[in-house]
Amino acid sequence: YSQGDRLLYDLHRSADHDTQISSRIKERENSQLEDVEQVWQQTLEVELNVDTTLHPVLLTESTEENVRDRERKAEIFFETMRVPQFSLATQSVLALHAEGYTSGVVVDIGAGHAAVVPVLEGKLIPYALEPMLRSGDDLTHQLLLSLQQYGFRDNLHTTGTLLTISRRRGVV
Numbered sequence: 001y002s003q004g005d006r007l008l009y010d011l012h013r014s015a016d017h018d019t020q021i022s023s024r025i026k027e028r029e030n031s032q033l034e035d036v037e038q039v040w041q042q043t044l045e046v047e048l049n050v051d052t053t054l055h056p057v058l059l060t061e062s063t064e065e066n067v068r069d070r071e072r073k074a075e076i077f078f079e080t081m082r083v084p085q086f087s088l089a090t091q092s093v094l095a096l097h098a099e100g101y102t103s104g105v106v107v108d109i110g111a112g113h114a115a116v117v118p119v120l121e122g123k124l125i126p127y128a129l130e131p132m133l134r135s136g137d138d139l140t141h142q143l144l145l146s147l148q149q150y151g152f153r154d155n156l157h158t159t160g161t162l163l164t165i166s167r168r169r170g171v172v
Contacts, residue, residue: 033069037076044081052077056085063090063108063117063129090124092117111136 044050057077061070070088077086092106096119106117114132118125 033072033076037080040076041081052081052083055083056087057081057083058087058089060091060094061088062110062113063092063115063124064113064131065090090117093119093122093124097122109136109139 044052059073074086077083092108095106096102096104102122103120106119108115108117112135114135116130118128
């Protein structure tokens with residue numbers, strides 16, 4: 001996908017565009033799926049050089065996804081990318097399967113969300129889902145405050161998911 005003289009992938013990597021897409025995705029604006037669709041197409045067709053008409057796709061989703069977004073994702077993959085098969089699975093269910101279980105409770109903590117997710121026989125139990133008031137961003141912020149209290153004051157910052165801690169003499 002190109003926009004002007006630059007590829008979307010290059011736009012996505014530029015700081016300004018990356019911030020715009022990230023904030024729209026985080027805030028779940030309506031344009032979210034259109035932005036993500038362009039990233040999916042660029043990644044699959046250009047970067048990975050995959051013929052999407054020949055390969056099934058398994059896409060993960062968070063526990064908070066609504067039905068309309070699920071339908072729209074299926075529509076994008078079947079109609080635009082013409083995949084032969086498409087499946088959506090929640091990250092919590094896949095985490096349990098990866099450990100060899102089909103039932104259990106998963107504590108799902110992401111940058112902007114956190115929840116206790118009960119799963120029974122491979123199915124999410126939506127009425128028992130318990131969202132948490134804190135998220136990964138909150139935990140990172142609290143860690144920064146705690147480190148500052150213990151003397152890590154100079155050059156203490158986060159970059160995406162990377163936490164950089166340094167003192168006056170060297171990196172810790």
